[in-house]
Amino acid sequence: MSWDRPEPYVLPLCVQSDDIDEFEHVNNAVYVQWMEQCAWEHSKHLGLGFAEYQALDRGMAVLRHEIDYLASAYADEALEMATWIISSDQRLKMDRLFQLVRAADGVTLLRARTTFVCIELSTGRPKRMPAEFIKGYGVVMQPE
Numbered sequence: 301m302s303w304d305r306p307e308p309y310v311l312p313l314c315v316q317s318d319d320i321d322e323f324e325h326v327n328n329a330v331y332v333q334w335m336e337q338c339a340w341e342h343s344k345h346l347g348l349g350f351a352e353y354q355a356l357d358r359g360m361a362v363l364r365h366e367i368d369y370l371a372s373a374y375a376d377e378a379l380e381m382a383t384w385i386i387s388s389d390q391r392l393k394m395d396r397l398f399q400l401v402r403a404a405d406g407v408t409l410l411r412a413r414t415t416f417v418c419i420e421l422s423t424g425r426p427k428r429m430p431a432e433f434i435k436g437y438g439v440v441m442q443p444e
Contacts, residue, residue, distance in 0.1 A: 301380060302406055304399050305442055308382035309342040312403075315377045325372035331410055332365065335398050338381040339414070346436045353421065356430045360394060360416040367412040371402075378403040385441045390434050392418050392426055 301310075313334055321327035343349060343360075353359045373379060381400050388394040393415060400410035420427035 301382075301401055301403075303382055303401075304408075304411070305384050305386075305397065307440075307442070308384055308399070309338070309345060309440070311338040311341050311381045311383075313379040313381055315373050315375055315379065317375060319373075320375050325374055328367075328369060331367065331369070331400065331412075334379075334381050334400070335365075335383075335412060335414065336362075338383050338398065339396060342383050343437075346440065348433065348436045352432065356432060357421050358427060358430050358433065359419055359421050360433070361419045362414055363393070363417045364415040365412060366414075367410060369410055371407055371409045373400075373402065373409055379409070385437050386444050388429075388434070388437060388441060390438070391428055394418075394429075394433075394437060 315326055319326045319330045379400055379402055381398060384397045386395050386397050396414045398410065398412040399408055401408050417426055418429045418433065419425060
């Protein structure tokens with residue numbers, strides 16, 4: 301696969317009938333769900349799943365999505381969603397890039413950037429990242 305950046309975390313996906321809207325392609329909201337799924341799977345891969353979030357009383361919540369929908373996906377297509385962590389202020393914010401590619405022809409269907417903010421789970425308020433987040437996410441960070 302021709303990725304925009306080296307060493308992505310890749311989540312394989314397959315378009316299901318429930319993903320298809322009235323226009324007979326994947327609904328734009330489904331792409332956001334896939335981005336969330338990819339980010340969570342990557343976090344778990346790094347040892348930062350929801351159990352760890354709960355133990356630390358911290359979580360990374362979406363502050364902003366920027367999405368470019370470049371081409372459509374259709375029923376039964378095999379796709380791959382890649383993600384990279386590209387920046388962190390090591391206090392509150394972290395940015396991820398996403399790229400969605402159709403496996404059959406390598407066409408990029410989506411490029412996106414999500415900014416996350418660290419929150420205290422018990423209050424929902426922004427709170428400084430714990431050392432575990434800085435270390436765990438930092439190990440794979442690819443600065444812009």
